[in-house]
Amino acid sequence: MSIKENLIVIKKTFKNPECLLIAVSKTKPIGDLKEAYDAGMRDFGENKVQELVDKQAQMPEDIRWHMIGHLQRNKVKYIAPFVHLIHGVDSFKLLKEINKQAKKAERIIPCLIQMHIAKEESKFGFDEVELEEMLTSEEIKSLTHVNIIGLMGMATFTENQDLVRSEFKGLKALFDNLKGRELPDNFEMKEISMGMSGDYLIAQEEGSTMVRVGSAIFGGRG
Template sequence: MSIKENLSDLKKKFKKFDCLLVAVSKTKPVADIQEAYDAGIRDFGENKVQELVDKQPQLPDDIQWHMIGHLQRNKVKYIAPFIHLIHGVDTFKLLKEINKQAQKAERVIPCLLQIHIAKEETKFGFDEEEVLALIQEKAFDELKNIRIIGLMGMATNTENEAIVRAEFGGLKKFMDQLNTLELPENLALKELSMGMSGDFLLAQEEGSTMVRVGSAIFGKRNYR
């Protein structure tokens, strides 16, 4: 099937959910992204800074670029002038660097805090206790050039739906808990980025507002 047909198929499944589709275009050529753009997609996710920086000037200006991969602090400066949303903010040091580079670019950059919800140790992210401590210590208050608009989580890579559902549900519950607290102005938690090609319907059922879908749109990846 073509990219346009894949998107049409996906949108039928999306009908009952109020959820943003972020098309994960990592490893895919500019022509494929343009095809998805022509089919109506405006939000694209990349997980490598170099690839993002290469593609951005070659494509329409109204594309909203999402950084969805693990972001190193020394690479933030390259995407700060144009990035729409950084999903995987997994340390406070990274948050401080984003704030610094956003200040230089004279922008306020929206971010999501990545919370470690999976059973696998390989996944990145804050623990819930860390986030609660940072709020209590008023650590976020000094960061004037970022806005934390929600949370992001990656479920365990397993066929067991009950585990995945519990992890997504737990993240939604944690965001609800945070929203009962007195939060600083730059924490306005509305977005939940969870769910990928294999589990986005489950994620939506558990409250996701944003799913990151790649292979279901663009087909299998070539990682050579």
């Protein structure tokens, strides 16, 4: 099937039509991105800074670029002028660097805090103790060029759907808990980014507001 046909099929399966579909275009050629763009996609996700910068220069200006991979602090400056949303803020040091580069770019960068919800050690992210320490620190209030708009989490890569569901459920419970609390001015719980090609339907059932889908749109990695 074509990319356009894949998009139609995916959107028909959505449990929540309000959930934002982000086309994960990493490793895909510009031609594939243009095909998705022509089919109406405006939100694209990349996990490598160089690839994101290269593609942004070649694609229409109305695209919303999502940085979805692990972001190194020394690479933030390259995407700070244009990135729409950084999904994977996995440390306070990274958040401070994003704030610094956003200030230089004279903008406020929306971010999601990545929580470590998977059983795998290889995944990045805050645990709840680290999140609490950041939320209650005085330093967080000085970060005036970032806007934390929610949480992101990646489930364990497994066939066990009950485990995946329980991890998403846990993240949603944390999200709801934070939503009911008084938070710093630069924090607001609006978005919860969870779910990829293999588990986006479960993620939507558990309350995800944005899903990151690559192979189901573009086919297997080229």
